Amino acid sequence: MSPTARLMDGTALARQIVEQAAERAAALTERTGQAPCLATVLVGEDPASETYVRMKRNRCGKAGIRSRHVALPAATTTGELVDTLTALSQDPEVHGILLQHPVGPHIDERAAFEAIAPEKDVDGVTYHSFATMSFGAEGFASCTPGGILRLLDHYGVEPAGKHAVVVGRSAILGKPVGMLLLGRNATVTYCHSRTTDLAAHTRQADILIAAVGRPRLLTADHIKPGAVVIDAGYNPGNIGDVDFDSAATRASLITPVPGGVGPMTIATLLTQTVDAAARQLKGA
Known part of the structure; x- marks a missing residue:
């Protein structure tokens, strides 16, 4: 490596960000009696996707964020996936939703993403999130x-x-x-x-x-x-x-x-899950 090139350590910075998210999650839980909750949805049994979801759920646990995992069979249809995401969007105990992608070529991934309520789109994948991010409005970034x-x-x-x-x-x-x-x-x-x-x-x-x-x-x-x-x-x-x-x-x-x-992606997901919970529990 050239002596002038400096390494950007995402692991160390992500650790700091997750610690901050954990402090905020603990304070929110104490104030409202309800911990932030991230729902993860996985279609099929792709080993890499299973590993990613497991990693994210483990990080949630360490940050004081509850996780709810929904595992769907590979044969799940677009309609069934949309129904699952709609139900999670309507569940007041779920504050953020992560659909692990890719979901399989037979599923309309965009239709699935759009079934996620904007206020719970902590992965920043919906049209709404892209628009609010692009215009600098309150929302969630990818x-x-x-x-x-x-x-x-x-x-x-x-x-x-x-x-x-x-x-x-x-x-x-x-x-x-x-x-x-x-x-x-x-x-x-x-x-x-x-x-x-x-x-x-x-x-x-x-x-x-x-x-x-x-x-x-x-x-x-x-x-x-x-x-x-x-x-x-x-x-x-x-x-x-x-x-x-x-x-x-x-x-x-x-x-x-x-x-x-990579570590910064997960740190941002956890931060935005706490943000989502704080907004949804504001009146609690």
Whole structure:
């Protein structure tokens, strides 16, 4: 690694954020007699998804957040999943809802997301959440983008006036992180699978966000000297979208995989669950 490249430790920062969420959850529970509750919904038995959900539920327990898990068979239809999410949305004892994705090709994932009540969309996946986030209104950010902004803030990276390049345009990562950066007065460029001469765009980035799901796609040749590089990709074998060793010779700040963006995603989820509970229990 270049002596000028500094590691952005998402694990350490996430620990601090979860501790703060735990303190707020304890105070809310004492005041209202009701602990924040996150409902997790998993369709099928994908090992990776099961691991993610288990990890999130364990973190909930450590933060004083109750978790309710709903495991549905792989053959669950869109209608059945929508009914489940609607029932959770209407349950006053549930304050946040997380639908673990992907849910399977036979399910209309967007229809499922839209069945989640906006006030309980702590994962920030609905149209409503995207709109409120984009306009800077009160709502919930997509968790990974929200975690990325917290990471930038912690390391003193001010987006205003900077050129941010986002590689990837998914509905829960690429698009929302670009909107959050735009809201912080960055100039934002989106790149994707149809972009020609990708490196010509990424080499202009003061802040480069890799969120495309292609292992080691971005190398030193893609990076402007001194850029801040955020690797939000996760591929089999704990491999990110950035070739870390070469990129670290050009970047000023860089996130590792694992230990960078991933822990921040979960920390943001727990924080937003406590936020949701506080709003719903405000009159208690």
